[in-house]
Amino acid sequence: MAEILGVGAAMRRALALLEGGDVVAIPTETVYGLAGDATNGVAVARIFEAKGRPRFNPLIAHVADLAMAARIAEFDPLSAKLAEAFWPGPITLVLPQRPGNGIHPLVTAGLDTIALRIPRGFGGELIASLGRPLAAPSANSSGRISATTAEAVADDLGDRIKLVVDGGATPVGLESTIVKIEDGKLRLLRPGGIAAEEIEAVAGAKLLRGAAGIEAPGMLASHYAPGASVRLNAEEVAGGEALLAFGRDRVEGWENALAFRNLSETGDLREAAANLFAYMQDLDRSGAATIAVEPIPFEGLGEAINDRLVRAAAPRDKIA
Structure with missing residues (x-):
C-alpha cells in the first residue's frame, strides 16, 4: 500500500x-x-x-x-x-x-x-x-x-x-x-x-x-462516476435510493432515503462544490443502487457542479 x-x-x-x-x-x-x-x-x-x-x-x-x-x-x-x-x-x-x-x-x-x-x-x-x-x-x-x-x-x-x-x-x-x-x-x-x-x-x-471532440481533459461523456447510478433533478426519492440534496427544501420522500447528504444547507454553491465528490463517495458507500440528486442552480459554480453530475449520470458504456 x-x-x-x-x-x-x-x-x-x-x-x-x-x-x-x-x-x-x-x-x-x-x-x-x-x-x-x-x-x-x-x-x-x-x-x-x-x-x-x-x-x-x-x-x-x-x-x-x-x-x-x-x-x-x-x-x-x-x-x-x-x-x-x-x-x-x-x-x-x-x-x-x-x-x-x-x-x-x-x-x-x-x-x-x-x-x-x-x-x-x-x-x-x-x-x-x-x-x-x-x-x-x-x-x-x-x-x-x-x-x-x-x-x-x-x-x-x-x-x-x-x-x-x-x-x-x-x-x-x-x-x-x-x-x-x-x-x-x-x-x-x-x-x-x-x-x-x-x-x-x-x-x-x-x-x-462547445468543442470539436476531446480538446482537453475532463471532456469524456461519462466521467466522475460512482458505482451507483445517478438520477438528476429528482422530484422524489424512490425506495432504496440515496439522496444528494441541496438547500433547505426537500423533495418528496426524502426522509425514506437509504442515505442522505446535503451539499449546502444554505444553498451556497461554493460550499456545495467543495463537498460534491466527498458526499458522492459517502452515498456510494451506502449500498444504494441509485443516488437521486435534487436540482442545483446553473449560475456561478453551479455550472461546474451540474457538469460533473451530468457526466456522473451518463451511460457507463461511454467510459472509454
Whole structure:
C-alpha cells in the first residue's frame, strides 16, 4: 500500500520518486492529482497505467510560474491577462505549444495545444523544486469520482502507487475550469473551480461553449462516476435510493432515503462544490443502487457542479 506523508515531511520523498520516473499523489487546491514528470515518457505512461486512463485523453501540465509556462506555450495578450489574474489558481489555459518544449507527446495526446495551470501550495512548491512541469490528472481510477482527501486516494489507488502526500481536504473540491483561447475568442471546455462569470469579467468578453471532440481533459461523456447510478433533478426519492440534496427544501420522500447528504444547507454553491465528490463517495458507500440528486442552480459554480453530475449520470458504456 501507498505510504501517506503530510506535506511537511513529504517533499524529499516526493522529489526522489519523481526524479526516478515514478508518480506521486499530491494535494492541490482543486482535487488531489496523480503527478509525474511531464518531460519523462515513462512517468507519463505510469500515470495512464495507474489510472487506467485512455491515452487519447490529454493531461494538464502543471507549472511553477509564468516563466516556466512561457517556455512551454505561446501566450497571446488575452491569455497573458487571464494568467496574471487567476494564476496560481483553479483555471487551466489551453494554448499553442512551443516547438521543442520538452513535453512528452503522451501528455498532449497528439494535439498541437497544451493545457497549462499553476497550482497553489504544495504542488507549486514541488514543481519549483523539481524544475520541470508535472502532468497531474485527478488521483482516481479513470472515470470515477475525483478524490478530495488523501484517504480517498489511498482507498482507490493505494495498491498502484508508492506515495500519497496528505494536505487535508482540498478547499475548492472541483477540478479547474478549462478555457481555450483561439483567434482572440474564449471557449469554455470544462467548467470548474472558477465561475465563467469571473473569467468574463476579467476578459471583457463572453465565453463560448462547445468543442470539436476531446480538446482537453475532463471532456469524456461519462466521467466522475460512482458505482451507483445517478438520477438528476429528482422530484422524489424512490425506495432504496440515496439522496444528494441541496438547500433547505426537500423533495418528496426524502426522509425514506437509504442515505442522505446535503451539499449546502444554505444553498451556497461554493460550499456545495467543495463537498460534491466527498458526499458522492459517502452515498456510494451506502449500498444504494441509485443516488437521486435534487436540482442545483446553473449560475456561478453551479455550472461546474451540474457538469460533473451530468457526466456522473451518463451511460457507463461511454467510459472509454
